[in-house]
Amino acid sequence: MKRQSGKRYETSPLEIMRTPRSADIEITSRCNLRCRYCYYYDNPAVPYHDLPGTEWLRFFDVLGRCAVMEVTIQGGEPFIREDLTDLLAGIVRNRMRFCILSNGSLITDEVAAFIAGTGRCNHVQISVDGSSPEAHDVFRGDGSFVKAVKGIQILQRQGVPVTARVTIHRRNVADLRNLARFLLDDLGLPAFSTNSVDYMGSCRADAHDMLLTVEERQEAMRVLLELDDEYGGRISATAGPLAEARGWRDMEAARRRQDPQWTAGGYLTGCGCFFAKINVRADGMMTPCNMLAHLELGMINRDTLADVWLNSPILGRLRERQNIPLAQFELCRECPYLPYCTGDCPGTGCSLTGDVNRPNPDSCLRQFLSQGGKIP
Amino acid sequence: MDETSRPVANSFVALREEFDDWAILFNPDTADAVGINPVGVAVWKLMDGRKNLRQIAAEVGECFEDVPDSAYGDIEAFVSELAGRGFVGYEVGDSGR
Numbered sequence: 001m002k003r004q005s006g007k008r009y010e011t012s013p014l015e016i017m018r019t020p021r022s023a024d025i026e027i028t029s030r031c032n033l034r035c036r037y038c039y040y041y042d043n044p045a046v047p048y049h050d051l052p053g054t055e056w057l058r059f060f061d062v063l064g065r066c067a068v069m070e071v072t073i074q075g076g077e078p079f080i081r082e083d084l085t086d087l088l089a090g091i092v093r094n095r096m097r098f099c100i101l102s103n104g105s106l107i108t109d110e111v112a113a114f115i116a117g118t119g120r121c122n123h124v125q126i127s128v129d130g131s132s133p134e135a136h137d138v139f140r141g142d143g144s145f146v147k148a149v150k151g152i153q154i155l156q157r158q159g160v161p162v163t164a165r166v167t168i169h170r171r172n173v174a175d176l177r178n179l180a181r182f183l184l185d186d187l188g189l190p191a192f193s194t195n196s197v198d199y200m201g202s203c204r205a206d207a208h209d210m211l212l213t214v215e216e217r218q219e220a221m222r223v224l225l226e227l228d229d230e231y232g233g234r235i236s237a238t239a240g241p242l243a244e245a246r247g248w249r250d251m252e253a254a255r256r257r258q259d260p261q262w263t264a265g266g267y268l269t270g271c272g273c274f275f276a277k278i279n280v281r282a283d284g285m286m287t288p289c290n291m292l293a294h295l296e297l298g299m300i301n302r303d304t305l306a307d308v309w310l311n312s313p314i315l316g317r318l319r320e321r322q323n324i325p326l327a328q329f330e331l332c333r334e335c336p337y338l339p340y341c342t343g344d345c346p347g348t349g350c351s352l353t354g355d356v357n358r359p360n361p362d363s364c365l366r367q368f369l370s371q372g373g374k375i376p
Numbered sequence: 377m378d379e380t381s382r383p384v385a386n387s388f389v390a391l392r393e394e395f396d397d398w399a400i401l402f403n404p405d406t407a408d409a410v411g412i413n414p415v416g417v418a419v420w421k422l423m424d425g426r427k428n429l430r431q432i433a434a435e436v437g438e439c440f441e442d443v444p445d446s447a448y449g450d451i452e453a454f455v456s457e458l459a460g461r462g463f464v465g466y467e468v469g470d471s472g473r
Contacts, residue, residue: 017394067392069402095390095404120404
C-alpha cells in the first residue's frame, strides 16, 4: 500500500531519523572524587555548572515528546544530586528507560530501592578499576574501592541491575585476571565492560603515568582475550585493549586473505553516535558526544531539540565524515589495513590531533605494529 | 478478537516515528520494541478504544492507494500480535457510538 498523495508526512532529506533514539545526560558537573585520568574534568571548553532540576524536568518532557527511548545519566557523579529521584521520576513519566554511570560511592539503600521500583532501569554501571584498594584507589583516591564495592552490594540487595566498567591503566594492567574473578565470581555481576585511559581531560597532565605502553597494551589484549574465552562473553568493550584486540585480529585476517574492502572500511566511518544519540552537558548545552564537549549545538529549553538534531551544521558535518577517505591522510598512506579501517573514535582522535575529521592515531594498527606491538 | 473488537493502544507505549513513515513502538516497561511500517503507524494512531477493527481498516483504506484484498486480515493479524506483546488492549462494554 502507498499513502495517498497529500497525506504523506515530511521526511528528512538526509534520511536522518527525526529525533535521537537516546540521550546521554551529564546531570551534574559535581563529583566527590577527582580521578587522575578523568576525561570529564580539566576540559577548558566546558563550563562546570549545573542546571536546576526544573530545567532538566522540562527537557525530559521534550525528550518524551520526541519519543527518545533511553537516557544515560552520567556526570560528574549522578548520585551527588539531592534531587536525583525527582529527576528519574521525570524520565519514567516520559516513557523512557534509563542507565546510570556512577563511581558507586554515594549510593544509599533508599535511592537504590527507588531505582528498582521504577522498573525502568537498564542498569547502573559502577566504575571498578581493581580487585583491591591498591589497584583501584591509586588514581581514584583512598577509600574509593571500599565505597564502590559497597555501592554495588546495595544495588544488588535492592534488585537493581548492576554492571561494572574497568578503565585499564598502567597500574591495574597486571590485576585484570584477579579483577575479572572479583567482579564476576566473587561479586556475581552478570558482566562488565572495559576501556582504557585516553589522552583527554585530567589525564593530559600526567599521561605517561597512566597511558598504557605498547607492551602493556599487548599484555592487556592477551589477558582480556583469554578471560573473554574463559567467561563466555561476559566481558565487553567498545574501546580499549579488548575492542582493539578483536578488531585488529579481524583486520589482520582480512589483510592476509586479501579480502575486498569492508563496507565501512577505508573512510572515516568510526562511530555511529551522530546518527542515533545526543549528549547534553551539565550546563544544558547539547553536544554530539561527551568526548566532543566543545562542539556546541544548542541549549536545551531554548533551542528545539528536533531542529538541532536535523539541522545543526556541526552534526551535518560530522555525519558527512563517512565520505572522507582515509587515503588522504599521511597517517594512512599506503597502509595495508586501510580497506578495513574506520579511523576509529572521532572524540579521541580530536583530542590527539585537534581535528575531528582525522583518524585517531592512537588506534592505528600499523603504528602499533611498527612500535613493536604484536596482535595476540 | 473479532471485527467488533475495539483495540486501544497502550498509553505507556511510545510511538517513535523515524524516517520514510516507518516507526518503532517502544514499551518502556518491558524494553520491548517493534518496527512498524506506514500502515502500522496509521493503524496505531486509530486504536483509540472507540473504533472497531472494521472501522479502522476502512479508515486506513481511505489513506492509502492500492489496498489489497487481504488488508483487513493483515490488520487483524497485526493488532493481534501487538495485543499478544502487551502493546494493545481491548475496550470492553458499549462503545457509545
